[in-house]
Amino acid sequence: MPHRDPAELASVLETEDLLERGLVACAGQVRVVLDIGFGRGELLIELASAQQDTAFMGVEISRKRVEKVARRIARVELKNVRVMHSTAEHVVERVLPVKSLAECWINCPDPWPKKRHFKRRLIQSEFIERLRQRMVPQAVLHLATDHPGYAEWMHDVMSKAPGWENLHAPAPWSDTRPPRIATAYETEWLAEGRCMAYFEYRCQETR
Ligand SMILES: C[S@@+](CC[C@H](N)C(=O)[O-])C[C@H]1O[C@@H](n2cnc3c(N)ncnc32)[C@H](O)[C@@H]1O
Structure with a gap:
């Protein structure tokens, strides 16, 4: 297995963590924007780079894509994006507050x-x-x-x-x-x- 720096995946957020700690503690901003099924993450990263006073959250069913995008987020040093490996249905129905x-x-x-x-x-x-x-x-x-x-x-x-x-x-x-x-x-x-x-x-x- 190649050595991986854990900082590369620092933007990955576990949904259980979000449920436990609450959205503001995890997202760090009052204004929260969600990208559902972010795929290769171009849109998520572009939006987050342009609006650094907003917290961006992405949810994606593919673990491979979550990790790939997390590495890109680390490379561009964005601090206002978190990515979740989950389904949109689970996050919307059970994780995000009203x-x-x-x-x-x-x-x-x-x-x-x-x-x-x-x-x-x-x-x-x-x-x-x-x-x-x-x-x-x-x-x-x-x-x-x-x-x-x-x-x-x-x-x-x-x-x-x-x-x-x-x-x-x-x-x-x-x-x-x-x-x-x-x-x-x-x-x-x-x-x-x-x-x-x-x-x-x-x-x-x-x-
Ligand atoms: C056609 S791609 C579009 C990707 C991206 N939004 C874009 O426009 O480039 C659809 C994406 O949705 C993800 N996806 C499919 N079902 C999903 C679900 N239930 N919850 C979260 N992501 C899902 C897929 O893994 C895939 O990355």
């Missing part, structure tokens, strides 16, 4: 294109309702997909979900990327001539 997120990014979640796999899609009404409960009023949820069927699915779920305002209305979504970098996936897909659908929803005040 009204804790100022913003959330779900960029290109796996589309699960076969009908028999639709139930595996992350964007489901129950998940979106739990996510809404974790967001502060006025917080923005950014969603994006390159898959036309998943874009229709996202629109359907979001338009039926209570407590969200579509910031692109009356259009269901925008095909223009919000002001941020394109991830490697997006660059690849756009080069293949595929279109992206970008959604921005604001969380409304609820009783």
